[in-house]
Amino acid sequence: MLLKRLKLTNFRNIEHFEEDFNTLKIIILGQNAQGKSNILEAVNILAKSSSDRALRDNELINFNKEFALINSDIKTSDDDIEISLQINTTGRRKLKINGVSKKAPQADLIGNFFTVMFAADDLYLIKGSPSLRRKWLDSNLTQLSKIYHNHFATYQKSITQKNALLKSAFESGMSRKSLQEQLSIWNKQIIEYGAEILLQRVDYVNKIESFAKQFLNDMSSGNETLQLNYFSKIFSDTPYVPDVEKIKAMFEDSINNSFDEELARGQALVGPHRDDVLIQINDKEARAFASQGQQRSIILSLKLAELKAVEILKNEVPVLLLDDVFAELDESRQNFLLHNLPEGIQTFITTTHISDLQHDLLENALVLKVEKGKIVKKPVTSGF
Ligand code: ATP
Ligand code: MG
Numbered sequence: 454m455l456l457k458r459l460k461l462t463n464f465r466n467i468e469h470f471e472e473d474f475n476t477l478k479i480i481i482l483g484q485n486a487q488g489k490s491n492i493l494e495a496v497n498i499l500a501k502s503s504s505d506r507a508l509r510d511n512e513l514i515n516f517n518k519e520f521a522l523i524n525s526d527i528k529t530s531d532d533d534i535e536i537s538l539q540i541n542t543t544g545r546r547k548l549k550i551n552g553v554s555k556k557a558p559q560a561d562l563i564g565n566f567f568t569v570m571f572a573a574d575d576l577y578l579i580k581g582s583p584s585l586r587r588k589w590l591d592s593n594l595t596q597l598s599k600i601y602h603n604h605f606a607t608y609q610k611s612i613t614q615k616n617a618l619l620k621s622a623f624e625s626g627m628s629r630k631s632l633q634e635q636l637s638i639w640n641k642q643i644i645e646y647g648a649e650i651l652l653q654r655v656d657y658v659n660k661i662e663s664f665a666k667q668f669l670n671d672m673s674s675g676n677e678t679l680q681l682n683y684f685s686k687i688f689s690d691t692p693y694v695p696d697v698e699k700i701k702a703m704f705e706d707s708i709n710n711s712f713d714e715e716l717a718r719g720q721a722l723v724g725p726h727r728d729d730v731l732i733q734i735n736d737k738e739a740r741a742f743a744s745q746g747q748q749r750s751i752i753l754s755l756k757l758a759e760l761k762a763v764e765i766l767k768n769e770v771p772v773l774l775l776d777d778v779f780a781e782l783d784e785s786r787q788n789f790l791l792h793n794l795p796e797g798i799q800t801f802i803t804t805t806h807i808s809d810l811q812h813d814l815l816e817n818a819l820v821l822k823v824e825k826g827k828i829v830k831k832p833v834t835s836g837f
């Protein structure tokens with residue numbers, strides 16, 4: 454699939470940006486803090502609805518403006534789609550697809566456009582906190598499944614309500630019985646939607662593992678073996694079985710067993726919002742033992758695996774967004790990445806130094822120079 458045109462209005466520091474993309478490679482060049490990542494972020498939101506970098510929609514809107522607008526023309530393997538997403542300070546979005554207003558702007562965005570984002574920050578995925586790995590799973594699963602998005606939204610709301618109740622129970626000294634009765638309303642929803650989330654996450658992790666294993670094996674000439682395992686407290690005593698009713702039963706047991714601890718801590722302690730992905734290399738935990746180079750290889754394998762997952766599950770080649778990654782990848786890893794990309798993939802690359810990019814990348818590329826949120830020169834091709 455291709456992003457054929459992008460128009461941004463008041464998106465972060467970009468007050469106005471409009472470009473047609475008639476090439477497969479687009480290089481966004483500029484010094485620090487000029488707006489390069491912001492452009493990629495806007496593209497990523499079209500696929501995943503939310504941004505890894507923003508906690509709230511407000512952050513995406515140019516300071517002192519009422520709304521931000523992302524307009525785009527997209528070409529899929531069998532369609533042309535025009536998406537217009539308005540992000541408002543009120544928190545309510547407006548979405549039009551092919552000129553038609555949609556009732557559910559969050560959910561209806563999903564499934565039209567797919568991206569894989571690879572940013573320098575992704576290196577933290579290995580050493581960083583479990584929340585980063587959960588975010589990684591959630592943003593990828595969101596773009597792949599509207600159902601996942603809806604389940605996740607309901608689940609999050611129920612967790613917020615449960616946490617508020619636990620906190621107020623602690624402060625007000627509510628009786629145990631009354632608290633248990635009130636909690637059961639939220640626990641029921643948490644189990645219902647949490648079990649579905651869990652099933653989809655495990656399935657996705659297994660798929661990513663099988664693809665990423667092969668990439669890492671190839672990259673390391675057979676010396677490195679990758680393992681990914683979904684970790685949930687729910688299965689700490691019993692093995693995982695891909696059966697939603699069994700998962701619900703285990704989930705319920707686990708919540709019941711954690712009642713005292715949840716009450717003492719004033720928060721929900723069991724469920725997908727506390728889970729993790731265990732990443733291992735040659736049977737050792739990557740978080741603790743992977744070298745810098747191994748971490749880079751693992752991330753690269755995971756990103757190529759994400760790409761493959763979209764291709765297989767959605768029958769579309771996603772748009773690849775490479776945010777400042779080439780300075781982090783040595784020549785052999787850069788080559789590996791380039792040689793393992795699917796034919797016809799459209800790639801957006803940001804960089805501060807064109808010299809960080811291999812010659813192959815510059816061929817037939819559109820180079821846009823960004824300064825203070827604006828394209829400063831007419832677009833030039835790299836041959837210029
Ligand atoms: P780097 O090379 O350091 O990664 P960059 O070009 O990718 O830089 P961006 O992350 O795109 O930089 O950010 C550009 C600028 O946008 C930053 O100075 C940031 O403060 C600013 N910015 C972020 N959010 C908003 C907003 N809502 N309104 C206005 N400016 C914003
Ligand atoms: Mg940046």
